[in-house]
Amino acid sequence: MTPPSRLSWTDVRDVIHGRILVRDYGLGAKLPRDEDIAQELGCTRTTVHRAMQDLAAAGLIDRKRKGGTHVVANPITRATIDIPVTRSEVEALGHSYAHRLISTQRGPSPAPIMVRFGAAQPRDMLHLGALHLADARPYMLEDRWVDLATCPEILSVDFAAISANEWLVRHKPYTRVEMRFFAINADAEIAAQLGCAAGEALLTVERTTWLDNAPITTVQAIAAPGYVLASKT
Amino acid sequence: MTPPSRLSWTDVRDVIHGRILVRDYGLGAKLPRDEDIAQELGCTRTTVHRAMQDLAAAGLIDRKRKGGTHVVANPITRATIDIPVTRSEVEALGHSYAHRLISTQRGPSPAPIMVRFGAAQPRDMLHLGALHLADARPYMLEDRWVDLATCPEILSVDFAAISANEWLVRHKPYTRVEMRFFAINADAEIAAQLGCAAGEALLTVERTTWLDNAPITTVQAIAAPGYVLASKT
């Protein structure tokens, strides 16, 4: 029951957050200067600053030098999604994991793939099809392109031993990633590979990664029916 | 061209991040103590600490008192998704926004809705159907339940003037949100409302919010065909 004699920055954050929630600081309103809040709450400006950084990172407030701190006018809901290596994901669900290479083909990237990377010219790439299995049942279908200029080693990887997904995550770090989520209807081929009915609605995640503007890989991961992606709580 | 004589915490973060990328600090490896890194780089432990906090928040490292700092063994891809009020989203795309109330009905929450809130007993709720329009074309279909114990004011809202979505965001702050993303096939009713073919694959976002464990609202937002959710870059 004894409150800590000193406020931690998380305490300060919660206080400010509370005031925003209660509209003590309304939408779009300007907050007092860090220093005034510090004085009011009885802590240092440093502590208030750390709290504010967190609220800004959460998208709740906007800060500008000289401009001051404002509550964001149009509140947004921010969700964080963690996407593990597919093997880990399957094993975390308590299933046994396996994967199967469906196809590999080397060639220049077609236009839609160039678009994903924002590339003007076709690039020499490896095109991979693979299926991830959970307890021997289709779990996720991967349609992947790997840039051979950035990642020539991929040619000598033994995909019987490790999936391209996992190999890349372990050996090809990236500095930028773009993800897109959408739904597609299974066509005949996808349906056959995932063992579902044609036309079924499938959640699809498109993921493209770069290392300092150099394309690494882009993948369209098509989940089997019933797949649900949950935000971190 | 002159490097700053003093390192900022973002500089330190980038240095450490770089070492992780290059596997200087490999997957699962233990990093030196903050203080040693501080000494090596010529800055204070405070600065290193701030950098580490950021890397930890990004999911790249794990920190434990006494245990030290370790590179996360199973790298994950973390995506952040911002979901604005639907009106803002539509207007940001350059379209004119409108919405239409389809149905309202008061009654006890059925089992699936109780599950979403983790509630043991049915609750008195308002069940709303609404359609968001972009340039007069169906954009998103909402199936929403609002808890009347937590949010009785919803009964007197004029839904011709403001959508439940926007009203709630502006007047009912939440402290916890859970989101789930999945794909569904349009049934006849949904197809009719969204003006698409039955069976089409539709991205669906389920969002449930609480204010300190008190249920506020849960909504299933079904997007029209072609909808793509992109992560913040």
Add this chain to the structure above:
DNA sequence: AAGTGGTCTAGACCACCTT
């Protein structure tokens, strides 16, 4: 029991941006 991260304070200087 001891080592490591977590945090605070106090004061200083910098840098951006609005007025």
Add this chain to the structure above:
DNA sequence: AGGTGGTCTAGACCACTTG
């Protein structure tokens, strides 16, 4: 031009967790 956030330093103490 001046106000506000952004950051650093130096030293101190706390609290968790592992050996």
